[in-house]
Amino acid sequence: MGALAERVATPLLPSDYVDLLSPLASSAELRGKVVGVLPETVDSATLIIKPGRTWKGHRPGQYIRVGVDINGVRRWRAYSLTSSPERPDGNLTITVKTIEEGLVSNHLVHRIRTGTVIQLDQATGDFTLGEQRRRKQLFVTAGSGITPVMGMLRGHSEDLEGSVLIHSAPTGRDVIFGRELRGIADEGRIELIEIHTDRAGMLNPANLAAMVPDLAEREIRACGPTGMLDSIEAHLETIGLAHRLRTERFRPAVVVTGEGGTIHFTVSDVNAQGDGATPILDVGEEAGVLMPSGCRMGICFGCVSRLREGAVRDLRTGEVTTATTGDEIQIQTCVSAAAGTCQIEL
Ligand SMILES: Cc1cc2nc3c(=O)[nH]c(=O)nc-3n(C[C@H](O)[C@H](O)[C@H](O)COP(=O)(O)OP(=O)(O)OC[C@H]3O[C@@H](n4cnc5c(N)ncnc54)[C@H](O)[C@@H]3O)c2cc1C
Ligand code: FES
Missing domain, CATH: 2.40.30.10 (Translation factors)
Known part of the structure; x- marks a missing residue:
């Protein structure tokens, strides 16, 4: 097999x-x-x-x-x-x-x-520190976005002394690994800044420089909801620190949606209705089609399949790809939605 x-x-x-x-x-x-x-x-x-x-x-x-x-x-x-x-x-x-x-x-x-x-599957991903772990770090996380950073704090515990972690969660009780993080901070190994958003509201990236005075000297790693990551990226771009930022996204940054259409999965001979916002991967799985997949967010190409006819829209860019009969255009089903009637070879 x-x-x-x-x-x-x-x-x-x-x-x-x-x-x-x-x-x-x-x-x-x-x-x-x-x-x-x-x-x-x-x-x-x-x-x-x-x-x-x-x-x-x-x-x-x-x-x-x-x-x-x-x-x-x-x-x-x-x-x-x-x-x-x-x-x-x-x-x-x-x-x-x-x-x-x-x-x-x-x-x-x-x-x-x-x-x-x-x-x-074997481990993968490049949201790692490598040699940069010896530099000063700022981690900005929210919700489940703490997970890769917890992996780093546990795996590189000695190198990451002096790091700053800004973590957002609705309340103190919602902070995943709260006890362990506060323990590491109490030992003086990291500085932990918790933002309890139910009371304090969301992190405003414009406040980062006030919260972390040596911001410009730090490597910045961020993981959390799309809105938070987008706003951090935009702010660091404005103040000329975008080159210091690395992000890990748990879902693709969808920027455009549009009209959908009927998707015909040609091998399975299944028809399903795709709205213009739902990835073809999700539509196919829901309809019982055997869909290859991997990261589900446009990184690994594990979902690449052939568009035989019709139109699909890349949800990250809005770009529409079309195929006419006889074409075999490869698309990533996890970040593509129907943009009209289309035929996918699955
Ligand atoms: C590289 C990477 C690392 C990840 N690490 C973690 C991790 O450590 N811990 C963790 O909890 N999750 C992590 N995720 C997210 C995880 O893979 C799943 O996407 C998540 O658990 C949702 O799957 P589900 O089957 O419950 O939701 P689904 O049934 O697939 O989706 C249900 C609904 O929620 C929406 N949705 C899907 N994913 C998200 C999301 N992440 N945030 C908000 N809405 C969403 C869907 O559009 C849909 O409407 C990671 C994702 C990636 C790509
Ligand atoms: S599943 Fe990884 S790129 Fe689509």
Whole structure:
């Protein structure tokens, strides 16, 4: 079975039924066993995962794709690694915050049980520090955006002394890893600035320089909701510090939507109605089409499929791509929506 075929959201595959006695021993596929679920806040939890033998390790700040079977269908999502690569027991952790009506996040936070075997991909992503970890850092995070930074604080604990972390959450109780972060700050290893947005409102990036007087000397890493990241990017551009900023986005920055249309998935012979805002990946999965996917936000090209006819719109740029009969134009279904009737070869 090819790697691409294994990555699609499918009913369970034959290989899932082998190695039943020793599910982590497979050399062909990476799996992990959930060995613990730790509630963090009212809507988030950390999963402790024992990876299979073929796990190659990770760098702090990277993420993994996790494949979980929900109602007989495998769903893949990306989660930042929150554990240190040097964790003594060799396990890894991800920390998931539910989103409203979120299929996988609610499953992982509220329903998954210790002992469940899940699919994993090797770690990937370039939201890492590398040699820059020796420079002064400012981390700006909100909500679940703390996760890759927690991975860095745990994995590079000595290098990151003197870092500043500005973290936003509705209240103090909603701060994921609140106790650990406050502990690190109390030891004087980092400066922690919490913004409790229910009372204080959202972070205004124009205030960053007042909050962090040596802002211009710091490398800036930000992870959080799209609106926060967009406003930080815009402000740092204005004050000439955009080159210092690196962001990690959990979903694509959608700038344009438009009229949709009927999507015909030619191999499955399924028709589905696509509005102009919903990625073709989501429309296809909802209609039961076997859709390849990866990061679901335009980075990995794991969802590339052929547009055989019709028009699709890139949700990040608004650019419309068209194909006429006989064309085989490749599109990323996770960041493309129907822009009229279209035919996708899936
Ligand atoms: C590189 C990377 C790292 C990530 N790391 C983490 C992490 O450490 N912890 C974590 O909790 N999540 C993380 N995510 C987000 C995660 O992959 C899922 O997108 C998230 O859990 C929602 O999946 P779901 O199946 O619950 O929602 P879905 O059922 O896919 O979506 C439900 C609804 O919510 C919207 N939606 C989808 N994703 C988001 C989002 N991130 N924010 C707001 N609305 C959304 C959808 O458009 C839809 O309307 C990461 C994503 C990426 C790309
Ligand atoms: S799933 Fe990664 S680019 Fe579309």
